[in-house]
Amino acid sequence: MSLRIYNVMSRQKEEFVPLTPGAVKMYACGITVSGDAHVGHAYQSVVFDVITRYLAYRGYDVTYVRNYTDVDDNIIKNANAIGVDPMQFAEEHIVTTDAQMDALGNNRPTVMARATRCIDDIIEFIKKLIDGGHAYVADTGDVYFKLDTFPGYGKLSHINLDKNEIAVRKDTEPGKQNELDFALWKSAKPGEIYWESPWGRGRPGWHIECSAMNMRFLGEQIDIHGGGRDLIFPHHENEIAQTESVTGKPFAKYWVHCGLVKINGQKMSKSLGNGILLRDMLAQYDADTIRFALLRNTYSNDIDITDDFFPVAHRHVYRMYSTLAAAKDADKSKVDDTKTAQKIAEITAEFESAMDDNFNTSHLIANAFGWFDFIDAELRKPQPTYDLNAIGEHIVKLFGVLNILQQDATKYVADTKMEFLRAKDISEDFINERIAERARAKQERDFARSDAVRDELLAMGLSIRDTPTGTVWDVKL
């Protein structure tokens, strides 16, 4: 089996063959830091984090560049609204976002690029476009890309310009020759932040920064270009036009886009006020739970965050950690090493076949439910014939690609139970006292009383189970 990736450009799954054997150059469009990171940013960043981890698992040496757009209209507007310098505003949001992405369990990209640190590269790039006749300087000092000089425009989004499929925005930019031309350099309005350029004071447009940063950090051609699906048009279409006009070569070999996030079936938007901030998600759920919830979906699909989206994920994660913790203590007296090795090989094959199929984490997690069912069933036998701890440890190793289940299982289970008790204001002493009361009732053959104790605990969300070494309690999340 080999890795196959759905290429948005060709609209089909293609075998992954990088430009240079053994190495992968990947770029994913990052965040415009005009506000706090939200669940959409979290989703996109986790998807590309997992893609880099799986490419590394497959033995590739991955160079992953992710950018921050740290100057744009909204950053300037939002900074001005609270009387802060826009550069300081952007800097503070980048520091906060980096910390949140770390807490979410993402590896840091190889290069974390910033538009304002690549202004020289951007200016050089624009100069090349002007020299090649692909861009022009308007009287206003703005520079525009001349769209009709790039005949391949629309090949990624499959938009047909002649058919007027694009709802043409009202032209608010007086220097444009054609309404579809787009800005490469924007002249500074009075009082706005600016950089000096051959065309006067101004700042880069959004699209050009990604072309220039790709060129600077990865070169003329890259293997994978990623982003959210909302970036296909016009952002990625414009990146292609800019880069290919300069290089004359295909820009990215595979275009990979992740789906969008809905909240209770509705599009997430500022006006609806239904956005979920990453900060709030991290305050409420652990990174395992958030990543599990996001990755249970196939990355190219939209996700719909309903009220039970994270709680259900938390339940699954807790169950998996519980199984791993129990597997550590499983009886090993009848273990058959050959059978264990076969089971491990089978699990690896299922893992790789799901991930090789366009990074299908949804399929992988469905398979994983089967692996945990298997361990749970074996755990119920007094003398399992598989080394359940070895199987558990192997699953943990594979789940490193999702960066889930990497915590100490026993501790995770204990912490989750304590958190549950704290939230419900139940003391452990109380539970132990009720368990002792039930044992006394059983001893006195007062089964009505022992059942009543069990039901009382159940009503509080606590289950009890009798084992050869005594009664144990668990929480029902």
Ligand SMILES: [Zn+2]
């Ligand atoms: Zn971009």
